Structures are given as structure tokens and as C-alpha cells.
Amino acid sequence: MTRYLIRRGLESLAVLLVMSFAIYGLMGLMPGDPIDVMVQSDPNLTPADAARLKALYGLDRPIGERYLNWLGAALEGDLGYSRLNNRPVLEVLGPRLLNTILLMGLSLAVALAIAVPVGVLSALRPYSKTDYAINFGALAGISIPVFWLALMLIVVFSVQLGWLPAGGMQTIGSEGWLDRAKYLILPVLSLSLASVGGFTRFMRAAMMESMRQDYIRTARAKGVPERRVVYKHALRNAMIPVVTILALSFGTLFSGALITETMFSYLGMGKLIYDSIMGNDYNLALVSLLFATFLVLLSNLLADICYAWLDPRVTYR
Amino acid sequence: MSIREVMAAEDGVETMPRHESMARLTFARFLEHRMAVASAVLLFVLVVLVAAAPLFAGALGLDPNDVDLLNRFAPPSADHPLGTDELGRDVLLRLLYGGRVSLIVGLVTALIAGLIGTVIGLFAGYFGGWLDALLMRITDSVIALPLLPLLIVMAAVDLGKLGLPPDLATSPETSLYRIVLIIALVGWTTVARLVRGATLSLREREYVLAAVSQGAGSLRIMFGHILPNAISPIIVATTLSVGTIILLESVLSFLGLGIQPPIASWGNMLNNAQELIYEAPALAFYPGVLIFLTVIAFNFLGDGLQDALDPKALRR
Numbered sequence: 001m002t003r004y005l006i007r008r009g010l011e012s013l014a015v016l017l018v019m020s021f022a023i024y025g026l027m028g029l030m031p032g033d034p035i036d037v038m039v040q041s042d043p044n045l046t047p048a049d050a051a052r053l054k055a056l057y058g059l060d061r062p063i064g065e066r067y068l069n070w071l072g073a074a075l076e077g078d079l080g081y082s083r084l085n086n087r088p089v090l091e092v093l094g095p096r097l098l099n100t101i102l103l104m105g106l107s108l109a110v111a112l113a114i115a116v117p118v119g120v121l122s123a124l125r126p127y128s129k130t131d132y133a134i135n136f137g138a139l140a141g142i143s144i145p146v147f148w149l150a151l152m153l154i155v156v157f158s159v160q161l162g163w164l165p166a167g168g169m170q171t172i173g174s175e176g177w178l179d180r181a182k183y184l185i186l187p188v189l190s191l192s193l194a195s196v197g198g199f200t201r202f203m204r205a206a207m208m209e210s211m212r213q214d215y216i217r218t219a220r221a222k223g224v225p226e227r228r229v230v231y232k233h234a235l236r237n238a239m240i241p242v243v244t245i246l247a248l249s250f251g252t253l254f255s256g257a258l259i260t261e262t263m264f265s266y267l268g269m270g271k272l273i274y275d276s277i278m279g280n281d282y283n284l285a286l287v288s289l290l291f292a293t294f295l296v297l298l299s300n301l302l303a304d305i306c307y308a309w310l311d312p313r314v315t316y317r
Numbered sequence: 318m319s320i321r322e323v324m325a326a327e328d329g330v331e332t333m334p335r336h337e338s339m340a341r342l343t344f345a346r347f348l349e350h351r352m353a354v355a356s357a358v359l360l361f362v363l364v365v366l367v368a369a370a371p372l373f374a375g376a377l378g379l380d381p382n383d384v385d386l387l388n389r390f391a392p393p394s395a396d397h398p399l400g401t402d403e404l405g406r407d408v409l410l411r412l413l414y415g416g417r418v419s420l421i422v423g424l425v426t427a428l429i430a431g432l433i434g435t436v437i438g439l440f441a442g443y444f445g446g447w448l449d450a451l452l453m454r455i456t457d458s459v460i461a462l463p464l465l466p467l468l469i470v471m472a473a474v475d476l477g478k479l480g481l482p483p484d485l486a487t488s489p490e491t492s493l494y495r496i497v498l499i500i501a502l503v504g505w506t507t508v509a510r511l512v513r514g515a516t517l518s519l520r521e522r523e524y525v526l527a528a529v530s531q532g533a534g535s536l537r538i539m540f541g542h543i544l545p546n547a548i549s550p551i552i553v554a555t556t557l558s559v560g561t562i563i564l565l566e567s568v569l570s571f572l573g574l575g576i577q578p579p580i581a582s583w584g585n586m587l588n589n590a591q592e593l594i595y596e597a598p599a600l601a602f603y604p605g606v607l608i609f610l611t612v613i614a615f616n617f618l619g620d621g622l623q624d625a626l627d628p629k630a631l632r633r
Binding site for chain 2: 015018023026027028030031136140142143144145147148151152154155159248251252254255258259262263270273274277278292293296300
């Protein structure tokens with residue numbers, strides 16, 4: 001177990017390193033070089049000054065050397081400054097991360113609260129009218145563009161009905177959880193609707209697979225009531241792959257969160273990544289993107305561990 | 318078994334030998350899937366409509382990029398069947414021409430991604446060993462990444478810094494090729510895993526052994542003997558991926574990073590929709606509905622093809 005964990009951890013670390021280099025390289029190819037921006041905004045800067053500045057910041061060195069310098073500083077905890085916020089990157093990142101965790105956690109809870117019972121219902125009556133209707137709904141949920149869903153929610157609940165705010169975090173000058181909650185409803189609704197279809201289909205497949213197993217026949221044969229067979233024997237086993245898929249779908253959920261946050265001006269990590277790229281704040285973009293990658297890799301690792309922990313039949317290589 | 322093995326086993330779709338009558342059987346099974354048939358009809362109508370876009374343009378005497386600032390937000394009329402947008406351009410024509418772009422990008426990208434995935438899956442499954450381990454680690458890593466932020470970064474790269482001449486680097490046509498390229502670069506993973514799974518079981522078959530004993534080379538066995546028998550999961554996965562790709566293209570174009578104006582795509586038609594939501598909610602409605610219908614149609618089509626091509630998976 002320990003050996004397996006160490007190997008998977010090292011693998012994830014290697015992927016993170018490769019990604020950090022790739023993203024670092026891509027950031028160098030972004031429009032709006034920081035020195036060029038300075039030159040444009042200050043007419044007193046001559047091309048010679050620009051060259052001197054580039055040398056000062058080490059921008060004239062080859063990409064490999066620059067990357068190693070950055071990596072060295074990053075490992076010592078110096079992740080640089082955000083140009084847009086004029087604050088250290090980590091200070092900007094922290095509160096945004098909490099907001100995103102809140103949004104993603106709530107959406108995941110809502111999505112699961114719908115997907116698990118609906119998926120089980122579908123699996124217990126395969127190829128019935130109910131099953132077809134649920135499958136149609138799930139496919140519709142997968143096929144809907146998240147940004148458009150968000151747009152339509154805004155049209156209905158903010159523009160037409162005027163019940164909920166169209167975006168933002170809280171009313172200016174107002175405090176308290178009730179006010180925050182009002183601003184969370186539409187983003188959570190849009191993100192959970194975006195993921196509920198996939199979860200429902202997966203829940204159905206896992207439950208059908210589990211109902212086919214020998215231990216279900218055994219349980220029925222010894223006279224266990226059907227309710228108990230379904231909820232105790234079948235559902236508990238069906239949850240094993242579902243838990244795994246939850247952790248594995250973290251990357252997709254994060255992509256959805258980026259769109260939702262951007263649509264509702266919700267100050268989370270996804271919007272931070274988008275805004276920093278669009279605003280040429282490449283230091284911030286680099287760190288927040290890498291942090292998102294790190295979280296996704298971590299959740300994948302957790303998925304593997306969970307799977308082994310929940311299912312004793314799993315062996316380690 | 319580890320989680321990766323469990324997933325690989327699920328991917329290993331059994332394929333059947335094909336005869337001429339198989340095609341008819343498959344078609345009959347496909348017809349049983351009513352939603353898939355309806356989707357095929359819907360997609361056919363959509364393709365005919367967008368292909369006929371120039372005819373509509375001729376009949377209306379308009380161009381989809383004609384700006385008419387005196388006629389902004391015009392309501393539907395005989396001249397403009399669906400009204401005009403914030404620049405006075407005809408909405409119906411932009412929807413039709415945008416549909417061309419969205420459909421072509423979706424199909425071409427899916428084909429390229431399917432091709433990349435097939436080659437990677439064949440090599441990984443057939444040769445095994447360190448090559449398999451390496452390719453599958455890469456595949457798993459790409460699956461694990463937060464794709465949308467990465468696509469945004471790749472779409473924002475200044476092509477001028479890669480050595481492209483400035484006017485070419487920023488031209489709308491280049492944005493078209495760029496979007497196809499970057500989505501294909503991350504979209505091949507599902508097909509690769511499926512093909513690898515199929516190859517793993519197919520390479521143990523007798524006909525492969527027979528081909529080896531007759532001196533067939535590795536490439537000939539992979540592409541001549543294994544690939545034709547692994548074609549069903551490739552077709553299904555590629556069909557399903559068209560929907561995902563159209564969704565990705567639309568969100569990137571919506572964010573202003575995909576297809577660049579004046580070329581219309583369903584995604585970039587929604588560019589300003591959020592600011593104009595009070596003035597013209599209908600502008601936000603049409604392109605989204607078309608994206609949704611197209612994507613759900615490709616998803617049902619994929620479902621139907623799966624049932625038709627792989628009857629063993631049905632009603633086990």
C-alpha cells in the first residue's frame with residue numbers, strides 16, 4: 001500500500017512538473033509582454049531602456065534557464081506578485097479558493113441529491129417509460145451549454161421575475177449569510193444542473209451492474225426483503241464506483257465552475273484564471289492554473305485511494 | 318485489480334465479425350432506437366439548411382456580415398425573418414452561416430481527434446510494455462487535467478510569437494484552424510483508451526496469429542487486421558465526441574477566444590448576449606437552442622449507434 005501510494009504520488013508530481021513547464025512556456029507566448037506594456041504606457045522609455053529592463057528581469061535568457069529560476073523561487077515560497085491586484089499571488093488566491101470550494105461543494109451536493117435517487121429509480125425499472133424519460137433528461141443535461149444555461153437562468157430569475165441577483169457576491173453594505181445565499185442560488189443551480197446528467201447516467205449503470213451480482217441473488221434467496229436488498233446490498237456496492245467517478249470528475253467540475261463563475265461574476269478561482277489571462281496578469285494566471293492542476297491531480301490520487309479503501313478486492317500493483 | 322484496470326476492462330468492448338448481412342441487421346437495430354432515428358433526421362435537416370445558407374442569403378438579398386446600424390434589434394419581418402442583432406445583421410443568416418462553422422469544426426475536430434486516438438490506442442495495445450505504460454500515463458494525465466482553463470490559455474497564445482506573420486496570426490480564418498487544432502490536441506483520450514482496450518483482446522485472436530505466421534508486419538496487422546475489428550467503438554466514441562467538441566468550441570467562442578468575428582459561429586453570436594439581455598433576450602435564445610439541439614442529437618445518435626453496433630451490451 002505504502003509503495004503504491006509513493007509511486008502514484010511521484011507520478012502525479014512528475015505530471016505537475018511537466019505541466020508547470022508547459023504552462024510557463026505558454027505564458028511566454030501570450031500577447032502583451034510585461035516590458036512592452038511598460039514601454040507603451042511610458043513614452044520616456046527608449047528601446048535601450050526596454051532592453052536593459054529585460055536584462056534586469058532576466059527576460060533575455062533562454063526559456064529553460066528562466067523556468068528553472070522561477071521554479072527555484074517558487075519552491076522557496078516566492079510565487080511573485082499579481083500585476084492586476086498589486087498583491088502577492090498567494091494572498092489573491094486564498095479567498096478565491098474558498099469561494100470556489102463553497103460553490104463546487106454545494107453544487108456537488110445538489111447534483112448528488114438528485115442523481116443518486118433518480119439513477120437508482122432508473123436502474124430498478126430498466127427500459128421502462130420512467131427509465132427512458134430519465135435518460136432523456138440526463139442526456140439533455142449533458143448536452144446543454146453551461147454558459148447558455150446560466151444566461152437563461154439570469155433571463156428568467158433576474159430579468160423576468162426579478163427574484164434573484166444576476167451576479168456578484170453580495171449586496172453592497174449588506175452582511176450575513178442570508179444575503180450571500182441569495183447570490184449563490186443561481187450559480188449553484190447552473191453548475192449542479194451541468195453535472196447532474198453525467199452522475200445520473202453513471203449511477204444507473206453502477207446500480208444495474210450491482211443488481212446483477214451473485215450476492216443480490218443470494219440475499220433474495222435467503223429471504224431478505226426487497227427494500228433491504230436494494231438499499232443495503234445493491235446501493236452500497238454501487239456507490240463504490242460512483243465515489244471514484246466523483247473524484248475523477250473534479251477536472252470537469254472545475255471547468256464548469258470557471259464558466260459559471262465568469263457568467264455570474266462570482267469571485268472564485270475559475271474567474272480568477274480567466275480574468276488574469278485576459279488582463280495579461282501572467283504571474284497570477286500561471287500560479288492559479290498550476291494550483292488548479294495540483295488540486296485535480298490530488299483528487300485523482302484520492303480517487304484511487306478511496307477505491308482501494310472501499311473495495312477490499314482491489315490489489316495494488 | 319486497480320482502478321485503471323477496472324476501467325480498461327470496461328473499455329474493452331467485444332467486437333463481432335462482420336458479414337454483408339450484418340450491415341442490414343445493424344441498421345434494423347438502429348431503427349429500433351427511436352430517439353437516435355429522430356436525431357439523425359434532425360441533423361440531416363440541419364445540414365441541408367446550413368448547406369443551403371447561400372440560397373437563403375440570395376433570396377433575402379443580404380449577406381450575413383452586412384452591418385445596418387439604422388436597423389439594430391429589428392423585430393422579425395419579411396426582410397429579416399428572425400430580426401436583426403446589435404449591428405443590424407440578419408439573425409437567420411448568421412444562425413445558418415454560424416451553423417456551418419460550428420458543425421464543420423465539430424465534425425473535422427472529432428475526426429482528427431479520433432484519428433490521433435486510434436493510432437495511439439493501436440500502438441499502446443499492440444506493442445504493450447513500456448510504450449503502453451508511457452502512452453497510457455500520458456492519456457490518463459490529459460484526462461485528469463482541467464481542460465477548459467488550458468484550452469483558454471492555448472487559445473490566447475499570440476501566434477505572432479510563434480513566428481507567424483502578424484496579419485495571418487490575427488486573421489479570423491486562423492482562429493478557425495487554431496480552435497480545431499487545440500481541441501483535437503486534448504480530445505483524443507476516450508478513443509485512445511477504447512482502441513487500446515479492443516486491441517488488447519483482438520491481438521490474441523487466431524486470425525492475428527495466422528497473419529503473424531504468414532509474415533505480416535506490425536503495421537499491417539494493426540491497421541489491416543485489428544483496426545477493422547475495433548471500428549465499432551471508434552465510430553461510437555467519435556460520434557459522441559462531436560457533441561462535446563461543439564460545446565467546447567461554443568464556450569471558447571463565447572468567451573471571445575474561439576472563432577473570431579466577422580465569421581459567425583453559434584458560440585460567438587452569444588458574445589454580447591449577456592450585456593444585451595435586457596434589450597434583446599431573443600438574441601441569446603436562438604444560438605443556444607441550436608447548440609443544445611445539435612449536441613443532444615449527436616449524443617442520441619452515439620447512443621443509438623452503440624446499441625446497433627454492439628448488441629451484446631444491450632439488455633444483458
